[in-house]
Amino acid sequence: MSETFDLVILGGGCAGLGLSMALEAHGAQTPRTLVVESREMYQNDRTWCFWSDETQVLPYKIQHRWHTMRVSNGGRSVALHCGSTPYHMLAGEHFYATALASIDRQPNITLRMGTSVNSEPSFAAGVWTVDTSAGSVTARAVVDTRPPRSVEMGGATLWQSFYGWEIECAAAVFDATSLDLMNFLDPDPRHVPFVYVLPVSPTRALIELTVFGAQPLGRSELSSQLEAVVAKLVGGSLFKTIRSEHGILPMGLRDAPRALHSSYARVGIMAGGARPSTGYAFQRIESWAHECASSLARHGRPTPHRPDPLPLRLMDRIFLEVLRTHPVRGGAIFFSLFGRAQPARVIRFLSGRGGVLDSFAVIAAVPFTPFIRAALHLMWRAGRVDRVDSVDSVEKVA
Ligand SMILES: Cc1cc2nc3c(=O)[nH]c(=O)nc-3n(C[C@H](O)[C@H](O)[C@H](O)COP(=O)(O)OP(=O)(O)OC[C@H]3O[C@@H](n4cnc5c(N)ncnc54)[C@H](O)[C@@H]3O)c2cc1C
Known part of the structure; x- marks a missing residue:
């Protein structure tokens, strides 16, 4: 006999637990x-960072906040003030503890x-059956947060791969008032590499080597470069590694x-x-969780992520196309973006909360030529795909 629920959430990570927490506001519904x-x-196992309004009350303990961040490239640095939206650091353990406490109350x-x-859920007569290692369960609605079994090559325009160590140094080597958001390494024709440093005290920091590239990279492919980066940053101080994270x-x-069904x-x-x-x-997952929880409480139906507005989608595509085709220019492009646009606009754009004016400010801050070329290339490719599709359909009809 299957156990029966109204809703089954597959995967209790950020999205699954986020939705469980958001449901708490709906009480008996x-x-x-x-x-x-x-x-x-x-x-x-991970650290979540994001820009957030400092007056907003968050349900979790925030480990650290920075009001200043630095972006560096080719020996030049720019310090940016986050204004009323400091950069927040949430330790994974604090998120999980808050979520478990919320579930306990519900x-x-x-x-x-x-x-x-164990397998893909099956649907019959308005009910989903989910086969789990602890037996099968049925429900009228399913929210599936499982990532695909393996990272599918070609599934994304670019991959962001990172490997980081949280270290404790014997000497005071960090300035905990400012973080290094992007410190670009020497240009590389394969990808855009940079270092991300989150100092939480003069002796402790999370240091991550990050690359934006066409190939996803594992820990082993990033570890020797990370070691070299950490050694340079601590400048001879003894240190111990508290934990590591990779993504x-x-x-x-x-x-x-694919939408299988509205449920x-x-x-x-x-x-x-x-x-x-x-x-x-x-933050995107958090916003979705609140929307989805309302929909479930009201209509019993889950909602997927809302697509971004078309202009933002187009800008993202062009931006990623430039990074994919010109990785050696990545550092200069980001440096120009952070150096020329107002920090508040860039922060809103990067967080996905930007409006049209923010998008224009970002466009105006980046070098014009590679972006126009990328836009033309994407239009040309879209035209070719359309032509191939119509030739295919003519051939099929013939
Ligand atoms: C190390 C790291 C650091 C990150 N830092 C940031 C950051 O600073 N800021 C930011 O905005 N984003 C960050 N991200 C990106 C993103 O916020 C996280 O990846 C987030 O955890 C994604 O949530 P999710 O629910 O999609 O996936 P997950 O949190 O990974 O949850 C998926 C869950 O499904 C479970 N699962 C998988 N398969 C099955 C199965 N067959 N049966 C049952 N359960 C299953 C997994 O165990 C997991 O708990 C980071 C990601 C990583 C990996």
Whole structure:
């Protein structure tokens, strides 16, 4: 016999737990929900950073906030003031603890850890059946946050790969009032490499080597360069590594996730949860969670991520095309963007909260020629695809 729920959430990570937390506001209207999570326990496996209004009350403990950030390229640096939207750092462990406490308060939500979804859910007579390692469950609605089994090559225009160490130094080597958002390394024809440094005290920082490139990179491919970067930053101080984190995020998904049915939503990082040109996903997922929770409480139906407005989608495509075709110019392009546009506009653009004026400010700040070439190239490619499609259909008809 299958257990029956109103809603099954496949995967209890950022999106699955975010949705569970957002449901708390709906009290008794919260559907009877099961969250199926394959991990046995949560660990401090990642750090979420984002720009947020400092007056906004957040449900989690924020580990650190920076009001100043630096972007550097080719020996030049620009310091940017975040104004009323400092850069926030949320430790994974604090997010998971807040989510677990919220689930504990909600009688309608059950989290089943150490349980895997074995196959694709099946649909019959208005009901989904989900086969899990702890037996099968049925529900009228499914929210699927599972990433694809393997990172699919070609599934994204670019990949953001990063590997970082949180270190504790014997000597005071960091300035905890300012973070290095992007410190570009020497131009590389394969990808755009930069260092991201989040100092939380004079002796402790998370240091990440990040690359934007056509190929996703694993820890082993990034580790020797990360070692060299850390050695240079600590300048001979003894240090110990507290923990490490690695990620591969899509930048510009090639295929939009297929909608199986209005009662089934695919969401999360590989389903439109990430801002294409930056990979920032946390706040986007959080906004989606609130929208989805309202829809579930009102109509019993989940919602997927909302697509970005068309002008923003086009800008993202052009931006990613420039980085893909001119990786050696990546550092100069970002430096120009941060150096010439107002920080508040760039922050809104990067976070996906920008309006038309912010997009214009960003366009005006970047070098014109590669962007026009990329736009023309994309238009030419779109025209070719249309022509090939119409030739194909003529041949099929013939
Ligand atoms: C190290 C790291 C740092 C990041 N830093 C930032 C940041 O600073 N700012 C930002 O905006 N974004 C950041 N991101 C991007 C994004 O916010 C995260 O990837 C976020 O966790 C995505 O949420 P998700 O729910 O899509 O995926 P996840 O959080 O990975 O959740 C998916 C869940 O599904 C579970 N699962 C998978 N398969 C199954 C199965 N078959 N059965 C049951 N459960 C399953 C997994 O165990 C996991 O818990 C970072 C990502 C990483 C990896």
